[in-house]
Amino acid sequence: MNLNISSLGKYVWKSQNLAGYGYQQVRNKWVNWMMVRDVKRRRMSAENFLERTRVNALRKNDVLPVEIREIADKEIAKFELNTQPMRINNRCVITSRPRGIVKEWRMSRIVWRHLADYNKLSGVQRAMWG
Template sequence: MAKKSAVERNRKRERLSQRYAAKRAQLKAIARDRDLPIEERFKAQLKLSALPRNSAPIRIRNRCGITGRPRGYYRKLNMSRIALRDYASSGFVPGMVKSSW
């Protein structure tokens, strides 16, 4: 099990990212628009950098929904490889069987 503080920090980042998503997209569009004057684009870039760092979606870490483990994560299943193996061994994942050769 991962540290609760790390899991909560990641959840906080997810909430901040959702809250600032529209504002961030708007400022990015202004900063990238080559038709606008350079001063206006620079102001948009300054406002973008003034937003909280944790509101950037790149700072969100994929973590297992069951254990909070950050590594060995399957996006499709929202769980780590270890939790997947435990669930598959218990019969909770339909069609998945333990391989042996």
């Protein structure tokens, strides 16, 4: 088996910006396991959104007979827990920080401020008065 650097490209990442310059193993592109879990939940929620919404509408409809609503209850119980939109946690896309998220950019306030200070965000301007 002949392996060269280009075939290992998806498993190994080379960058001069790293503390220990050289090759470093990277398993995925996410910061930590919490972010992996959140991305998985977002994907599952998006995939099942339409079907889940339809079944929920049947469950909550007071006009329909009780039998149909009970069937809808059983159907909604078959969905995985991670398909619920309520389980999605807003996290910073760069650092995976769960608090202080600026919604429009999906970044924590710390990262957002840093990028805004160096003109890396379009449409952001420092407040000036006087």
